[in-house]
Amino acid sequence: MALHQNLIAGEWVGGDAIANINPSDTNDVVGEYARGSAQDMQDAIAAAKAAFPAWSRSGILERHAILKKTADEILARKDELGALLSREEGKTLAEGIGETIRAAQIFDFFAGEALRLAGETLPSVRPGIGIEITRDPLGVIGIITPWNFPIAIPAWKIAPALCYGNTVVFKPAELVPGCAWAIVDILNRAGLPKGVLNLVMGKGSVVGQVMLDSPLLSGITFTGSTGTGKRVALASVEHNRKYQLEMGGKNPMVVLDDADLANAVEACVNGSFFSTGQRCTASSRLIVTEGIHDRFVAAVTERLNGLVIDNALKAGTHIGPVVDASQMKQDEDYIEIGQKEGAKLVSGGERLNRETPGFYLKPALFTEATNQMRISREEIFGPVASVIRVKDYDEALATANDTTFGLSAGICTTSLKHATHFKRNVEAGMVMVNVATAGVDFHVPFGGRKGSSFGSREQGKYAAEFYTSVKTSYTLA
Numbered sequence: 005m006a007l008h009q010n011l012i013a014g015e016w017v018g019g020d021a022i023a024n025i026n027p028s029d030t031n032d033v034v035g036e037y038a039r040g041s042a043q044d045m046q047d048a049i050a051a052a053k054a055a056f057p058a059w060s061r062s063g064i065l066e067r068h069a070i071l072k073k074t075a076d077e078i079l080a081r082k083d084e085l086g087a088l089l090s091r092e093e094g095k096t097l098a099e100g101i102g103e104t105i106r107a108a109q110i111f112d113f114f115a116g117e118a119l120r121l122a123g124e125t126l127p128s129v130r131p132g133i134g135i136e137i138t139r140d141p142l143g144v145i146g147i148i149t150p151w152n153f154p155i156a157i158p159a160w161k162i163a164p165a166l167c168y169g170n171t172v173v174f175k176p177a178e179l180v181p182g183c184a185w186a187i188v189d190i191l192n193r194a195g196l197p198k199g200v201l202n203l204v205m206g207k208g209s210v211v212g213q214v215m216l217d218s219p220l221l222s223g224i225t226f227t228g229s230t231g232t233g234k235r236v237a238l239a240s241v242e243h244n245r246k247y248q249l250e251m252g253g254k255n256p257m258v259v260l261d262d263a264d265l266a267n268a269v270e271a272c273v274n275g276s277f278f279s280t281g282q283r284c285t286a287s288s289r290l291i292v293t294e295g296i297h298d299r300f301v302a303a304v305t306e307r308l309n310g311l312v313i314d315n316a317l318k319a320g321t322h323i324g325p326v327v328d329a330s331q332m333k334q335d336e337d338y339i340e341i342g343q344k345e346g347a348k349l350v351s352g353g354e355r356l357n358r359e360t361p362g363f364y365l366k367p368a369l370f371t372e373a374t375n376q377m378r379i380s381r382e383e384i385f386g387p388v389a390s391v392i393r394v395k396d397y398d399e400a401l402a403t404a405n406d407t408t409f410g411l412s413a414g415i416c417t418t419s420l421k422h423a424t425h426f427k428r429n430v431e432a433g434m435v436m437v438n439v440a441t442a443g444v445d446f447h448v449p450f451g452g453r454k455g456s457s458f459g460s461r462e463q464g465k466y467a468a469e470f471y472t473s474v475k476t477s478y479t480l481a
């Protein structure tokens with residue numbers, strides 16, 4: 005099997021091989037990928053630093069053309085790349101293709117943004133002086149990505165970084181090197197000059213740590229766990245560089261008595277369990293008022309019983325496997341903790357055997373949960389959700405906000421008054437009314453508050469805030 009190598013200073017460079025395993029079929033090796041060394045990361049950072057002056061002054065047409073070409077190739081290969089994604093991460097094929105299309109749309113969006121770079125001119129308070137406000141690229145950007153969105157998250161970090169004239173060192177999660185390698189290969193062939201984009205696959209504790217400790221990076225953008233996010237923050241403060249963190253969530257979905265029941269069930273099942281619940285935007289706390297509670301639980305349970313949990317690549321599968329053995333253990337541990345805490349497991353929670361050996365877990369639904377239980381406070385990151393019964397809207401809102409996280413929040417209601425009040429008062433970066441908490445658009449800001457995020461927003465034109473530095477120039481003409 006050919007080794008997929010790291011890209012450093014425009015050259016493909018080898019390293020120890022690590023097998024990429026399919027979570028739907030652990031006998032299936034998706035490919036062999038290089039595990040970079042600390043020296044590889046140092047070389048990649050040096051290459052990105054050397055490439056920065058020329059790339060930061062490159063023409064907008066060149067940047068536009070490379071990003072557009074990348075978008076076009078990703079879109080043309082959506083079925084193949086979507087299948088690779090499903091094979092290495094365990095999302096269903098439909099979800100894998102959907103995410104691949106989203107990555108193409110992101111590159112397309114930033115190809116357009118390259119042509120829309122703009123500044124402002126203002127008069128000075130001192131007559132005769134003019135003021136220009138412009139945005140400079142930051143420099144070398146370190147990109148660290150998680151395993152749960154192996155193509156979309158790298159796309160929404162790499163595309164704006166390049167669009168605004170930065171050079172990049174990209175360290176993807178070790179579990180999903182396939183999609184990372186594929187998009188770097190596409191960008192490289194699309195004509196990026198040597199050193200502008202460097203890929204260093206390898207262990208977070210080795211190559212990731214070298215990135216955090218390097219004084220040569222001007223910014224690090226990170227998505228992943230709260231623990232690693234804190235390390236990124238501490239190291240970035242030490243080096244006085246910009247950083248942006250997207251971490252976990254414990255996202256609430258409120259269901260009020262006046263909700264359209266069928267729509268609420270769809271939004272909750274999708275938000276809690278699709279993509280195997282492995283989304284930072286997943287709704288893991290379903291906060292339901294008394295009048296609809298029993299009907300809601302019965303309808304969600306019925307819907308869950310009708311879902312097919314199987315090999316992600318198989319036609320008809322609704323939910324694929326958990327990503328690996330360690331995430332499976334985490335999910336099962338929390339299912340046990342929930343039962344010990346006194347919540348009632350009304351559906352799922354057991355391992356399933358399928359034709360191919362994989363990490364199959366039947367979606368778990370708890371009822372009689374309280375917001376103080378660990379299953380309601382800590383991110384599980386699997387197909388596990390708890391129903392918390394509340395008296396009325398006021399208690400629902402207070403419960404929704406009683407969390408250390410603040411990424412996404414939803415409400416299912418036909419009341420304009422409650423929807424409007426919720427949008428204004430819920431402590432989250434993204435609010436969904438009658439829509440699942442997970443599954444966001446590619447052209448609008450993404451990010452949260454409290455323990456979920458730090459720094460400016462990702463995606464859409466708001467991404468410029470992180471990837472550029474504002475300059476104010478005064479000219480006496």
Ligand SMILES: NC(=O)C1=CN([C@@H]2O[C@H](COP(=O)(O)OP(=O)(O)OC[C@H]3O[C@@H](n4cnc5c(N)ncnc54)[C@H](OP(=O)(O)O)[C@@H]3O)[C@@H](O)[C@H]2O)C=CC1
Nearest residue numbers: 149150176177178207208212213228229232251252284385
């Ligand atoms: N979007 C989100 O909010 C996500 C949240 N999570 C949460 O995190 C939990 C654990 O997932 P996990 O993948 O282990 O998350 P991590 O935070 O460990 O991994 C995220 C990224 O950080 C890298 N990394 C790990 N250690 C370091 C380090 N010391 N310096 C620099 N980079 C490092 C990882 O590399 P490597 O893969 O090589 O370890 C990976 O690329 C999940 O169960 C879930 O709760 C996970 C993924 C996404």
Ligand SMILES: O=C(O)CCC(=O)C(=O)O
Nearest residue numbers: 282283284285442443444
């Ligand atoms: O819900 C989405 O579409 C995006 C979720 C996400 O970015 C994440 O889980 O890391």
